[in-house]
Amino acid sequence: MSFNILAIAQAGRLEHEAILLAASLRLSDPDFSGTLYIAEPQPGPKWAEDPRMSDRTRRVLTGLGAVILPFETRVFGSDYAHGNKIEALAALPDAPFLFLDTDTLVTGPVSAIPFDFARPSASMRRENTWPKVELYGPTPTRTWKSLYDRFGLEFETSLDRSWPEDYWQRFLYFNAGWFFHESPRAFGNRFLAWAREIRDAPPEELVCQELYPWLDQIALPLVIHSFGGGRPGPELAALDGTATCHYRTLPLLYAREADRAVEVLEAIAADSALRPVLRHWGAFKRMVIQGEGAKARALFDRADLPRREQMIRNRLKREGLWIR
Template sequence: MQADFDIVIVAQAGRLEAEALLLAASLRRFSPGFAGRLVVAEPQPGPLWPDDPRLTPEGRDMLVELGATLLPFESRRFGAAYPHGNKIEALAAMPPRPFLFLDSDTLVTAEIGALPLERPSASMRREATWPVPRPGWPGYEAVWRALHERFGLEIEPTLDPARSAEDWQRYLYFNAGWVCGPDARAFGARWGEWACAVLDDPPPALDGQVLHPWLDQAVLPLVVAAFGGGRPGAGLSGLDGPATCHYRTFPLLYARESDAVVAALEEVAAPNQLKRLLKRHEPILRMVYQGRGRRVRALFDRAALPAAEKEIRNILRSHGFWMR
């Protein structure tokens, strides 16, 4: 059965444009049954963008040819100072419809159109990036409880009771690489309002915590819980699984992702009309078209990868393969 929802991504000139083209091409190739809209949200010039963030005309035309609907939106809170806020403001500019937000550095690798999005959730493919333990801090329990209490939320229903109080995985914490829910506009509006509240007046338990670039992920669990959501259920197991891959960067993709993901990337990047645009982004040129990705792949055993992404990045840097 096909669900009725929008896939929302953000794209602008440069890296995100190239990633958006690959995402749109992969959606068309590997999820032909998707019956909803692919909405490409594009930030517009304004006081928060010193440089024009809009897509190139060629990139915009190709996205439309690949089936995307373009959605211009104004940056009222974040802009260039905090581009992670694009996703928040893009969702707030959407119609009040079910949505699946995907970071632009994502490939669709299987049918995606029947996902159950009635209950808000987000990606669990994350590490212990925030909050950061430091001398004298009050601990995970105090930080997360203070944030929940700030917005009148009960923390107990969000906890994983199988984990101890100072295990970071006890607390609802997501990667914002994918986010879903039944009402994009309401979700984005709440996310933006609460993110600004935390940024402008953080609870005392957050003293010493750095909110940039983690603000969106620090507030996301609160918004998910406020709309009755939580950790993703079995129906969403295809995300960060057989249906999507949030690869982050092209060197990381070649280092750690499956043979199927690499094959999907190289297949959708092959058509000459798309290749002409993608070659403008140097990491795609080097990794995909000039074959450096295959050399990266030979450095790693996918069955025994380093536990932390930072270790993989360090290996890539030491061999001269790191590119963003």
């Protein structure tokens, strides 16, 4: 089945990440038959500064086969840029889609993954980031159930009962680095409405909880569950595996990701048409061109990484190798 890919870009780091994403798709999946849409927020009252990409980046992305997709920001904006992935769905043609965070490399044929677009899912490459357990506050079970109750969803069928009660992995919780569905219009409308309601009128069980930056990841499992989706099965293992790498930052890519991700990154860096443009990104210049990525990679054993991402970040910072 043909499908489209959606990513978000705007001025600064994201526009350079979008070039890496588009170039890696062309390199690693030349038979991809859909369209890569790079959604771009337009200036308006929700943005303190013009969020649009440079003309230089636009030319490069178009040359790589991407389509620039302008969209209006009506709910979120500069106060919560994660909301771009929610609002951009309304601008996408209503056909099956895969959303990828812009800080993702395509490392294999995503077109070969047997998606069931009628059963949405999302990335399980996440940590225990939300909710935070308060000493005298509601339990995680009560917190999550209040959200399912708010939107008329069955809570019990969302649980993974192989985990103990109140343990975080018992609950349907995703990283929003990738997700998919058959209709961006239906999915996006519900995602936007529910995220907005959680922000503006949360259940009382959320009174002590931080909603930013987790709002998209709070609403996402509710939306996926409402469309009959759930945790990804083994058929989707290539996402966050052999087909995609959600690296988050270039120092983290070098520190912990598979050799294939580094190979793809450095193959793109060797492209004489792309290298001069990517040099404008400080992290790329230092990590790739000046070779500091190799230093970051030498600090860690990929077969025995620290348990938490923050521990990797802290060591990179101590070594002066942390840059976004």
